Amino acid sequence: MAGNTGNTGNTKDRLEGTAHRAQETAGNLGHRAQEAATSVANRGQETAQGVAHRAQEMASGAAHRAEEAMSNVGSSMSSLAGQLRQNVPQGTLGSAAGAVADRLEAGGRYLQENDLREMADDMTQVMRRYPVASLCVGFGFGFLLGMAFTRR
Numbered sequence: 001m002a003g004n005t006g007n008t009g010n011t012k013d014r015l016e017g018t019a020h021r022a023q024e025t026a027g028n029l030g031h032r033a034q035e036a037a038t039s040v041a042n043r044g045q046e047t048a049q050g051v052a053h054r055a056q057e058m059a060s061g062a063a064h065r066a067e068e069a070m071s072n073v074g075s076s077m078s079s080l081a082g083q084l085r086q087n088v089p090q091g092t093l094g095s096a097a098g099a100v101a102d103r104l105e106a107g108g109r110y111l112q113e114n115d116l117r118e119m120a121d122d123m124t125q126v127m128r129r130y131p132v133a134s135l136c137v138g139f140g141f142g143f144l145l146g147m148a149f150t151r152r
Helices: 002-087 092-113 116-129 131-150
Strands: none
Touching: 002 092, 002 116, 116 131
């Protein structure tokens, strides 16, 4: 029986060793899975940051192009005001044309000197100061857009 007890001890030791190795393997697999998940999450975050950065660059470029276009329109308005002043005869018609030219020049200067954010802030202030008129203009503009699209 003493020999049998030795075999039982050996078997027990082998089982414990196997259980220990299985536990280590499971721990290593869990650690590797965690590393893989972290790596995938990091790559996903880097990709998302790259996409967000590209979108921000595109938006910034679009805003810059829009501001350049607004400045060009302002320059054209100022130029038109100068031409209007030069080509209008004297008298009542000349006075009216001069007033129109003054407004064109002021609008052109505004477009050249202000960026889109400042224009949006100004528009917000006007809407707060004149809410009913702003609603009427909005409804009128919407009506005109609706008519333009239904005629096609």
